[in-house]
Amino acid sequence: MRLILVRHGRTQANARARFPLSSAVPLDATGREQVTRTGQQIAATDFRPEIIHSSDAERAAQTAALLRDVIAPGLPIVPRTDLRELDWGELRGRSTSTGPAGEAAYARWQRDPMGRLPGGEGLADVAARVARVLRLITDDGRPAIVVSHAVTLTVLTAQANGWDLAETWRSHRAHLSTGQFRLLDLPAPHGAVRPLPH
Numbered sequence: 001m002r003l004i005l006v007r008h009g010r011t012q013a014n015a016r017a018r019f020p021l022s023s024a025v026p027l028d029a030t031g032r033e034q035v036t037r038t039g040q041q042i043a044a045t046d047f048r049p050e051i052i053h054s055s056d057a058e059r060a061a062q063t064a065a066l067l068r069d070v071i072a073p074g075l076p077i078v079p080r081t082d083l084r085e086l087d088w089g090e091l092r093g094r095s096t097s098t099g100p101a102g103e104a105a106y107a108r109w110q111r112d113p114m115g116r117l118p119g120g121e122g123l124a125d126v127a128a129r130v131a132r133v134l135r136l137i138t139d140d141g142r143p144a145i146v147v148s149h150a151v152t153l154t155v156l157t158a159q160a161n162g163w164d165l166a167e168t169w170r171s172h173r174a175h176l177s178t179g180q181f182r183l184l185d186l187p188a189p190h191g192a193v194r195p196l197p198h
Helices: 029-043 058-071 104-111 123-140 150-161 165-171
Strands: 002-007 051-055 077-080 144-148 181-185 192-194
Touching: 002 029, 002 150, 029 058, 029 181, 051 058, 051 123, 058 077, 058 144, 123 144, 123 150, 123 165, 144 150, 150 165, 150 181
Parallel strands: 002 144, 051 077, 051 144
Antiparallel strands: 002 181, 181 192
């Protein structure tokens, strides 16, 4: 089966290089444009999704609705709490920089991303959530779009391919920028991930 993974469009938090304060962060104008463009690109392929699984965070829900409107207005959208972004804990609202002016807690976590951030989650927590969603999607069997967040989609891609999660995180090989998408073929012992033409 095939999935298309889509990272939500840009928000003002993304534009300011800040961790979101809450799940109620909307897309900004650039984010809406990114998603509309992505929807047009997906619609121009031979991929025909039958369902959209989306994080229930506002920015992801808006992304899913915009994609549906461009690709197929009747496409069902299923909100899933397990597709939420990593809980950034005490880093909410702070800078995403790991440089000298950045957050020391974030820099420390980057060295051991499987462990938990202060007051938040680690990659191992996200992996447990994502494994549940992957099972549901695989059992369902329909070609689908999955709308989520940078960390969550990195974890999903690593799990689907049997890649080492910490190494995948450090290498950034599964990273998607805001509004970007990737085609993922499932199942296979180790799925095949490749970008669609842009």
